[in-house]
Each structure stands twice: as C-alpha cells, then as structure tokens.
Amino acid sequence: MKRLLFAALVVVLVAVAGTAIADDGSEAPYFVIEAQIIAQDFIGLVPEGLRLDGHTSGAITEGLLAGAAATGVDYQLYRHDGVSVLDIRGFAEHPDGVTVAMTLKGFLGEPMPGMLEMMLDPSFEPPDVDAPLHGAAWFQTMAPQYAFMNHTVFGCTGTANGAQGVVRLTCRSLAP
Numbered sequence: 001m002k003r004l005l006f007a008a009l010v011v012v013l014v015a016v017a018g019t020a021i022a023d024d025g026s027e028a029p030y031f032v033i034e035a036q037i038i039a040q041d042f043i044g045l046v047p048e049g050l051r052l053d054g055h056t057s058g059a060i061t062e063g064l065l066a067g068a069a070a071t072g073v074d075y076q077l078y079r080h081d082g083v084s085v086l087d088i089r090g091f092a093e094h095p096d097g098v099t100v101a102m103t104l105k106g107f108l109g110e111p112m113p114g115m116l117e118m119m120l121d122p123s124f125e126p127p128d129v130d131a132p133l134h135g136a137a138w139f140q141t142m143a144p145q146y147a148f149m150n151h152t153v154f155g156c157t158g159t160a161n162g163a164q165g166v167v168r169l170t171c172r173s174l175a176p
Helices: 002-023 115-120 144-151
Strands: 030-046 049-063 069-079 084-093 099-108 131-141 154-161 166-173
Touching: 030 069, 049 115, 069 115, 084 131, 099 154, 131 144, 131 166
Parallel strands: none
Antiparallel strands: 030 049, 030 166, 049 069, 069 084, 084 099, 099 131, 131 154, 154 166
8 A cells, every 4th residue: 555655656756846946937947859760670479469679779968968869769569458668778969079878768659559560561551640759857977967867757759750760869867
C-alpha cells in the first residue's frame, strides 16, 4: 500500500511540474533536436510485437548545447495493440568538447491497431505524415555547467515522419 501511495504521489508531482513548465515554458532549460533517420534495422517479430532499430544523425539546433552534433538509436517496438513504444539512446557532442548521453522513453503517435500487420507486408511504405511523439528523457554529462541535467527529468514532445525520415524533438526540464 505504501508503494502505491508513493507511486501516486510521484505521478501527481510530475503532473504538477509538467503543468508549471507548460505555463511558463520559456523559463525552463530546453533544447531542440533535429535529426534524420539514416538507417533502420528490421529485427522482426519478437514476443512483444515488431522490433525496429532506427539510427539517427542530426544536431541540437536551439537551447542548451545548440550546435552539438547528435546521434541516436531508437529500439522501437510496435506492440500487438497498435502502440509504438520508443526506447532511444543518444549522444551529443558540442564543438567545445562537452558531451552528453541521453535516454528517452516514450510513445509515437496514437495507437494504430493493425499497423503491425501492415508493416510486415513487403510493399509497406510509411505514410508521409508527422506523427506526434512524447516521452521523458534523462541525461548524463561530466560538464560542470550542465551538472543539473544529471538529476533532472526532461519532458519531450515532437514529431517523426517515417516517409521523410525526419525527427524533431523539443525537451524541457520538468524541475521546478
């Protein structure tokens, strides 16, 4: 029972912090990542659904670490219920030598029942639409000026377009 109450408290705190950031987003540390999907490894069916590993290359274009080159791998899972689960590991390196590692967990688009079966069809072409994505990200860095990132959760929203291979992601600190 104590764990359930603790979990409920954490959810409320994150919701309140997220609402406060949304109300005054300009004050929160943030950054924008723009990336291109450069390769996709089709892993195939696994017990949980369809697994794809998408490799990206891009840059941080605004906010913290603007100008940093960024790479990432999304260990994406399309579940049987039509939900697309994101599990991204990324790395950014700024020209001044600062490096940052990122872990992002989240979701792509709305649940799309039947998408898994469509994706298994050899003639499948991803639709040319910007699918919304959202999640939470954690960072690791040794740079003293960004040490706060080591103990801050960032809320992330953006879009991904499979046909164009483009991902745009904005992340804002959820710290009060």
